[in-house]
Amino acid sequence: MDAPELIAGVRAGDRRALARSITxxxxxxxxxxxLLAGLYAHTGRATTIGVTGSAGVGKSTFVAALAREQRRRGRTVGIVAVDPSSPFSNGAILGDRIRMQDLTGDGGVFMRSMASRGNLGGLSEMATGVVDLMDAAGFDVVILETVGAGQDEVEVATATGTTVLVTTPAGGDDIQSMKAGLMEIAQVLVVNKADIAGADTAVMQLRALLAIASERTWEPPILKTTAREDKGLDEVSAAIDRHQAHLKASAHADEERRALAQSQIVALARGLVQRRALAFARAEGILGQLVEEVAERRRDPRAAADALVDAVQRNWSRAD
Amino acid sequence: MTTDTARNIRVLIAKPGLDGHDRGAKVVARALRDAGMEVIYTGIRQTPQMIAEAALQEDVDVIGLSILSGAHLELFPRVVEELRARGVDDVLLFCGGIIPQDDIPRVEAIGFKGVFGPGTNTNDIIEFVRNNAPQRV
Structure with a gap:
């Protein structure tokens, strides 16, 4: 299938065309x-939800339960689940489907696993593009799940309309490490595994953290779920809906749309610049030579970085 | 200048039927991961429909089925049927587990290019997948 066929297929809801387009x-x-150029005009209709949190908080189970709740509300659901690639082999084991067994037979759900592939700035490019494809394919809701382990992953999750941060009662350290960016990234906070001891304490800790945050127009609710038993998802869905309504009604809605557009462009451009610059520096032997100089302490790393960027800049201005 | 990133081979590892012994499937999944492939592992007790639907949504290049229950001649043809019904006709199929010698020709006849029994060296499976996975995009 070529691009025009795939575009037509995606728009007609052909699942095979969508799957190949994602590839x-x-x-x-x-x-x-x-595909992205042809389909972007048809995006913007889906409610996009980012779900992030540390490894082991039950994100996959939570996403499955959230998807089931959305289905109960009569909405179709696209899911993009990102798992880390091995830094050693570049391979990955993508196991999110294990928690989403019952959704596999549902024609109103399309689930895709992605490996982060660890390439420079690449995750945002790939994941937001895949979300756009699902949006264009007509899913009412698109959920993007990432491990909130690195800057890249957090950035990706926040490129959605509503970001949900999942923690657990055992996640004290986790909350500590996230608190720097907590207020900025999440509009809905969830304490999952609420059936184990300490859930109320975790809620209180989160509330205390929120209390010291700066003034804001949206008050992030803190909700308890036991995703394994499908408990609490009704409230989470209602909170997401409220946030979506808030986004649309907000006096800053236009501003926020522009801010999102800017951060997407910048993230994509940064990835492109990095990859092209490094490809050039490698091909020309510039990188290899600088590596030698730094390794032998004839030049410091910062000066080497300057030299590399200067070489790239000279090459690019010549190309014009 | 091209910015195309390398396309990793994507493999679905699934266990059809009712036996719950997934040690072999996990060993294979891990070996393929360590060989740089992206492995979608779906767990035990998969129906043919679930396997085919997962293969479609994940757009995998390769499907590996592990079975120890003896129901391979019952379940494998149904997996192939379900794949065909969804238009998934360009994936490489292989299988492992307990497949009696006499059944191997029949398993191969329905489209399984590789049959790997107990004691197989995982390097042989990696090499098989590398050499036979279709290159599509």
Whole structure:
């Protein structure tokens, strides 16, 4: 299938066309870029939800339960689940489907696993592109799940309309480490595994953290769930709906849309610049030479970085 | 200049039927991961429909089925049928587990290019997948 066929297929709700389109976008092929260009005008209708949190808080189970709740509300659901690639082999084991068994047979759900692939700035490119494809395919809700382990992952989760941060009662350290960015990234806070001891304490800790945050127009609710038993998801869905309504009604809605557009462009551009610059520096042997100089302490790393960027800049201005 | 990133081979590892012994499937999944592939592992007790639907949504290049219950001649053809019904006709199929020698020709006849019994060296499976996975995008 070529790009026009795939575009028509995605828009008609053809699942195989959607699956193959995602593969193209993920691999950043020429066809993939044509797909995004052709389909972007048809995006913006879906409610996009980012779900993030540390490893082991039950994100996959939570996402499955949230998807089931959305289905009960009569909405179709696209899911993109990102798992880390091994830094050693570049391979990955993507196991999110294990928690989403019952959704596999549901024609109103489409679930795709992605490996982060660890390439420079690449995750945001791939994941937001895949969310756009699902949006264009007509899903009412698109959920993007990432491990909130690194800057890249957190950034991706926040490129959605509503970001949900999942923690657990055992997540004290976790909350500590996230508190710096907590207020900024999440509009809905969830204490999952609320059936184990300490859930109320965790809620109180989160509330205390929120209390010292600066003034804001949206008050992030703190909700308890036991996703394994489908408990508490009704309230989470209601909170997401309220936030979506808030986004639309907000006096800053236009501003926020522009801020999101800017952060997407910048993230994509940063990835492109990095990859192109490094490809050039490698191909020309510039990087290798600088590596030698720094390794032998004939030049410091910062000066080497300057030299590399200068070389790239000279090359790019010549190309014009 | 091309910015195309390398396309990793994507493999679905699934266990059809009712036996719950997934040690072999997990060993294979891990070996393929360590060989740089992206492995979608779906767990035990998968129906043919679930396997085919997962393969479609994940757009995998390769499907590996592990079975120890003896129901392979019952379940494998149904997996192939379900794949075909969804238009998934360009994936590489292989299987492992307990497949009696006499059944291997029949399993191969319905489209399984590799049959790996107990004691197989995982390197043989990696090499098989690398050499036979379709290159599609």
């Amino acid at each position: 193209h976008v993920e691999a950043d092929t020429a066809t993939g870029r044509q």
